[in-house]
Amino acid sequence: MPVRTEKELLALLQMRCEDDPEANVARAERMIVQAREQGARLVVLPELFKTRYFCQWEDPRFFDLAEPIPGPTTVRMQALAKKLGVVLVVPLFEVRAAGLYHNSAAILDADGTLLGVYRKMHIPHDPLYYEKYYFTPGDTGFRTWATQFGKISVLICWDQWFPEAARLSALQGAEILIYPTAIGWHPQEKAQWGLVQQQAWETVQRAHAITNGLFVAAVNRVGHEGPAEGGLDFWGNSFVCDPYGRILAQGSSDREEIVLAPMDRTLIETMRRHWPFLRDRRIDAYQDLVRRFLD
Numbered sequence: 001m002p003v004r005t006e007k008e009l010l011a012l013l014q015m016r017c018e019d020d021p022e023a024n025v026a027r028a029e030r031m032i033v034q035a036r037e038q039g040a041r042l043v044v045l046p047e048l049f050k051t052r053y054f055c056q057w058e059d060p061r062f063f064d065l066a067e068p069i070p071g072p073t074t075v076r077m078q079a080l081a082k083k084l085g086v087v088l089v090v091p092l093f094e095v096r097a098a099g100l101y102h103n104s105a106a107i108l109d110a111d112g113t114l115l116g117v118y119r120k121m122h123i124p125h126d127p128l129y130y131e132k133y134y135f136t137p138g139d140t141g142f143r144t145w146a147t148q149f150g151k152i153s154v155l156i157c158w159d160q161w162f163p164e165a166a167r168l169s170a171l172q173g174a175e176i177l178i179y180p181t182a183i184g185w186h187p188q189e190k191a192q193w194g195l196v197q198q199q200a201w202e203t204v205q206r207a208h209a210i211t212n213g214l215f216v217a218a219v220n221r222v223g224h225e226g227p228a229e230g231g232l233d234f235w236g237n238s239f240v241c242d243p244y245g246r247i248l249a250q251g252s253s254d255r256e257e258i259v260l261a262p263m264d265r266t267l268i269e270t271m272r273r274h275w276p277f278l279r280d281r282r283i284d285a286y287q288d289l290v291r292r293f294l295d
Contacts, residue, residue: 011040012219012259014238014251021050035258036084042149044089046221047157047180056226058133066095069117074106082112087149091180103135110148120156128232144172157181160205170212179218184234198235206245213243213272215263222254243271
């Protein structure tokens with residue numbers, strides 16, 4: 001096992017995704033190699049990176065895009081992880097059984113081991129985000145994996161808005177929360193609401209970093225997908241922030257790129273000593289959090 005240092009590089013692959021799954025996997029492989037050459041020891045791919053964001057439509061043909069885990073893509077990525085000595089987070093459209101599908105991510109250690117699978121827990125269903133048609137809510141719960149890079153938790157897109165998911169991951173010892181994402185603007189809303197939406201997305205995740213005293217990494221795709229007069233403009237802006245919520249690195253809104261950031265783990269202890277949120281939690285008073293609403 002490689003010797004870990006306190007400050008190591010992680011990489012987010014901010015990708016454009018096209019219709020051809022093979023082309024997207026090949027692009028991801030090239031970017032993983034480039035990231036490793038730049039020193040990255042953890043590389044994260046965007047949500048559903050193998051295809052365009054098909055959830056804009058409810059069409060049973062798109063179920064054919066799913067694959068099992070382990071399956072062709074995970075086996076291929078495991079070999080690459082082992083060859084390069086890099087930890088990979090690989091989001092996939094998973095078929096678990098006939099008629100049972102998940103929005104998932106495979107966690108691969110630097111020796112190629114498939115450490116586990118996270119299945120997206122919170123499933124949205126909004127105009128052009130018709131995910132409930134395709135995905136069964138996850139049943140993995142919120143987990144932390146001890147990788148050769150460190151302790152990571154993986155959550156997916158809509159999960160990033162829920163503080164409970166971030167907290168439960170932190171309570172399992174996560175050093176970094178990883179959010180593979182596919183989020184964009186409706187073009188007709190972009191002028192009025194685009195900046196507000198993007199800033200809210202960034203702010204809520206930076207808040208998770210602060211209130212839990214850990215690092216957060218969110219990786220998004222870029223480019224327009226869907227009809228020219230509609231569809232979605234994916235806003236990129238992939239970023240990494242530290243336990244104080246400070247952005248360490250951030251991508252553009254429109255370019256494919258590798259976003260590299262250092263992780264200095266000593267900041268976790270430093271921050272939590274001065275802002276001891278975990279110490280001061282009133283766990284005796286939170287029972288109502290398991291209720292839908294307090295009538």
